[in-house]
Amino acid sequence: MTAPAHESENRFAHARQIADAVLFEGYVLYPYRASAAKNRLRWQFGVLTPPRYGADSGEHSHQRTECVMEARQGDQLAVELRFLRLQRRTVQEAGRQGGFRTVDELELADRVLVPWDEGVEERIELLVPVEELAAGEAVRGFELDAAEDEEPLVEDGALAGRLLRRRERVQGRLRITAQDVPGPYRAQRLTVLVENTSDWDPTPGTRREAALAHALVSAHLLLGLDRGSFLSATDPPEWAGEAVRACRNEHTWPVLAGPPGSGKVLLSSPIILEDHPHIAPESPGALYDATEIDEILALRTAALTEREKREARGTDDRAGAVIDLADSMPPEILERLHGAVRGLRELTDPEAGADRPWWDPGNDPQTDPGRDQVVIDGRPVAAGSRVWLRPGRRRTDAQDLFLHGRTALVEAVLHDVDGSVHLAVTVDDDPGADLWRAQGRFRYFQPDEVTPVEGP
Incomplete structure (x- = not known):
């Protein structure tokens, strides 16, 4: 050696x-x-x-x-x-x-x-x-x-x-x-x-x-x-x-x-x-927390009180460097942290040109979330249908499990690029349903996770 x-x-x-x-x-x-x-x-x-x-x-x-x-x-x-x-x-x-x-x-x-x-x-x-x-x-x-x-x-x-x-x-x-x-x-x-x-x-x-x-x-x-x-x-x-x-x-x-x-x-x-x-090339420096988002950490750090910043500087030289980095970060760097899109060329149709996506669901005449329907248990389900929610064991969002057995209103039937179908719903008796609907924010379930409600 x-x-x-x-x-x-x-x-x-x-x-x-x-x-x-x-x-x-x-x-x-x-x-x-x-x-x-x-x-x-x-x-x-x-x-x-x-x-x-x-x-x-x-x-x-x-x-x-x-x-x-x-x-x-x-x-x-x-x-x-x-x-x-x-x-x-x-x-x-x-x-x-x-x-x-x-x-x-x-x-x-x-x-x-x-x-x-x-x-x-x-x-x-x-x-x-x-x-x-x-x-x-x-x-x-x-x-x-x-x-x-x-x-x-x-x-x-x-x-x-x-x-x-x-x-x-x-x-x-x-x-x-x-x-x-x-x-x-x-x-x-x-x-x-x-x-x-x-x-x-x-x-x-x-x-x-x-x-x-x-x-x-x-x-x-x-x-x-x-x-x-x-x-x-x-x-x-x-x-x-x-x-x-x-x-x-x-x-x-x-x-x-x-x-x-x-x-x-x-x-x-x-x-x-x-x-x-x-x-990520947008990362401005070491923030010592790879499970977080640089933008959130930078904004939160800059919002610390002066007393808290002095405590951080006294904790460790590396912590002090993070405080100085957040305090000195110019607006253009923060804007860069807000998000980045990579690999667009792989997602475009070469025959249609780089400016046209290979699939635009908003302009696809074959899809209409407000009118499309899917058959569940022999019954058509579309926007306006009511369903029982029965989220499966594969769900990774534990909050969805609390909705088991609740009824919901189907707001749209959506198709993704992999051919899967998703139902956008608002939960019945949810006091925030109107606000969620106005903002276009819904909960999503697959057809095998719901059952049509019989009757009106």
Whole structure:
């Protein structure tokens, strides 16, 4: 094994954008303050705890990545393990007679500081010739020593306090093997095992917060080949299907992470992704909540009070950067976040021209939502019909289940591009039905989820 070459930065540049979203997913959530309830239960993805803690708690101490690769002669495998290392921050106020005392909150002019667990990014990198893997297992252990840092807090030229940051010792190991895969082409099954090997021994009743100080948090792998390529775990070529299905991945999921069409980089993520994931180009920066919409987060963040913004800035430097980003976002960027339409050319009729959709339901003489009908239980159902609602088990909207057995008025019969039929309805005795009707907002059910009402 050798140290990775400098070109590894360029090799992983595209994939690292996605990896960063994985690394910091849930790091600090809106409203970006330590006092928020959802920021008190953190570090949920890719956490590898010390083995002795995991044995009793059910937490994992390892990740196993297996994939099929087509390495070429003289190829080298670049491996980059990335994770967050917990850094516990203590806030201390300067005493009038000298010395410091630990406090729960220290208010400064630009921020309000509170105790907080920060995340320090760590990388373990190595470069392994593929020929060496054929000869046996490659093992790389690593150890990060405990450390303490002190940051003085000065305001108006006077010492107001200090921040103490403490990092505990973290130990781990990478184990890499490769075995030839039978088949018409030269391929190998690559296995990379990431282990937390800390000898930290918890006492009975030890809380998770103590174990996190010795854990690998948001652990994930970036793998790269110089000349060869990796095969997709979900859409492999037919000849490699059996070999890919035999791969065993534990607590992580491998996806192709380079540009579309490229298989030189693989990301093994604790969050399930699709091949070639990408960050929306409209996204203005990291907001640390990939399950939300950037526009909503930006608008809500800008609407925080000045006191709340000071608390966020005092919570974490990354949270402070989010506040500054929202405050400085120009209108044209916000407008860009409002929505984007992609791939219009694939949805147009080339013979009709790019400006004409291949199907416009509003101008299709063969469809009329107000007059179309569908036969249910031998009876025609159209706009104006009344039906019993009987939503099926396949419904993903739990609120629809509360409507089971209610009656409703059919407002329109709609057809989609897949040939399915949907009934737009308003529920009887709903006091907001007239408003919903005026706004064109309805509830939608399929024909097998309703029964015609007998009689008037």
